[in-house]
Amino acid sequence: xxxxxxxxxxxxxxxxxxxxxxxxxxxxxxxxxxxxxxxxxxxxxxxxxxxxxxxxxxxxxxxxxxxxxxxxxxxxxxxxxxxxxxxxxxxxxxxxxxxxxxxxxxxxxxxxxxxxxxxxxxxxxxxxxxxxxxxxxxxxxxxxxxxxxxxxxxxxxxxxxxxxxxxxxxxxxxxxxxxxxxxxxxxxxxxxxxxxxxxxxxxxxxxxxxxxxxxxxxxxxxxxxxxxxxxxxxxxxxxxxxxx
Numbered sequence: 455x456x457x458x459x460x461x462x463x464x465x466x467x468x469x470x471x472x473x474x475x476x477x478x479x480x481x482x483x484x485x486x487x488x489x490x491x492x493x494x495x496x497x498x499x500x501x502x503x504x505x506x507x508x509x510x511x512x513x514x515x516x517x518x519x520x521x522x523x524x525x526x527x528x529x530x531x532x533x534x535x536x537x538x539x540x541x542x543x544x545x546x547x548x549x550x551x552x553x554x555x556x557x558x559x560x561x562x563x564x565x566x567x568x569x570x571x572x573x574x575x576x577x578x579x580x581x582x583x584x585x586x587x588x589x590x591x592x593x594x595x596x597x598x599x600x601x602x603x604x605x606x607x608x609x610x611x612x613x614x615x616x617x618x619x620x621x622x623x624x625x626x627x628x629x630x631x632x633x634x635x636x637x638x639x640x641x642x643x644x645x646x647x648x649x650x651x652x653x654x655x656x657x658x659x660x661x662x663x664x665x666x667x668x669x670x671x672x673x674x675x676x677x678x679x680x681x682x683x684x685x686x687x688x689x690x691x692x693x694x695x696x697x698x
Contacts, residue, residue, distance in 0.1 A: 455501040455569060458494055458527070460485040462506065466554070470504055470532070473561050488515045492522055500527050502568045507533030507543045507551065516546035528568035532556050540601045544594045551592075551603070567591070590640070593621055595628035602628060606644070610658050610674050611681060612637055614651040622679070648672060648691055649684040662695060 457479055459470050467484045474481050482498045485491060488509050495503070509515075512531075519526045531543035532552040543551045550564035593604045608624040618629040619637065638645060638653055645653040654672060661673040662683065670683040672691075683691055 455479045455565060456482045456498065457502045457504055457565075458483045458485065458491060458498065458500045460488060460491055460503065460505040460509070461532075462486055462509070466506075466532075470556060470561075473556060473558050474504070474565075476558065477562055477565060479565065488512070491515070492518060495519075495523065495527060502528045502530060502549075502565065504530045504532065507531040507539040512542055513546050520547075530561075530564045530568060535601070537596055537601050540603075541594050544590055544592055544603070547590060549591055593630060595621060595630045597628055604628065606641065607657070609655050610677060610679075611655060612645065612653040613681070622677075624676070646691065646694060648687050649682060650686075652681050654681065656694070656698065659695070662691065 457474050459467050459474070459481060461467050461470065464486075467486075471481045471484055479502075482500055483494045485494060488505070488511065491503060491505070494500075505512075516529070519529075528549045529543075529547055530550050530552065531539075531546075531548045532554050533539045533543065535553050540551050549568045550560075552560050552564055591606055593606060593609065595602045595604065604621060604623045604625075610622045610624075612634060613620045613622070614634050615629065617631075619632050619634060621628050621630055634647075634651070634653055638647055641653075644655060644657070646656050647653050654674075658674045658676060659672060660675040663671060663673065665671055670688055671680045672683060673680050
């Protein structure tokens with residue numbers, strides 16, 4: 455893969471370039487400022503941009519990136535272990551967030567993730583969903599262990615829980631400070647609303663069944679929990695199931 459590196463520190467750029475090249479990839483440019491990236495992407499068409507999470511106006515850069523390119527390169531961020539930077543990176547479409555100093559194994563995993571989200575796959579996704587922005591691949595939650603990253607592909611469902619949203623995933627449950635409405639819009643096509651308080655991952659939907667009093671619920675592949683389906687959303691869910 456071809457990689458552009460952007461960091462204000464020369465030593466960091468050299469360190470990252472050495473790691474990228476040791477993994478068999480090509481560094482096509484080493485840049486100091488975010489505003490240098492867009493012109494370089496137009497010329498070099500890289501697969502990945504590896505950049506600092508602490509660069510000023512990172513989120514604005516992400517918005518410009520998605521306006522300029524139908525299939526932008528994957529973004530891998532590097533930075534300190536702090537909540538604000540991690541959340542900003544993930545909300546800016548990061549494929550992964552690497553703690554500094556970046557080590558070879560972590561970078562290898564991140565580049566493999568970026569490789570799976572290649573331009574051809576992104577084109578298909580954009581056409582299917584009518585979107586130009588790449589949705590996040592990870593959900594960030596602040597827990598007693600710090601910032602925990604949950605792969606979207608491992609999420610069974612989101613449910614509203616007072617002021618927070620509960621994220622049920624393969625390895626447990628966390629709470630995040632987001633809204634179901636925003637999550638529904640961002641992950642349209644993957645997450646489906648079955649109740650005013652619940653979104654489910656269609657990839658794990660196993661069964662729609664009736665329970666007492668004519669109510670309906672869904673079951674998931676890989677776990678025993680169930681969720682209620684509201685009468686309002688039942689017809690739409692049935693139609694969705696028929697079209698899967």
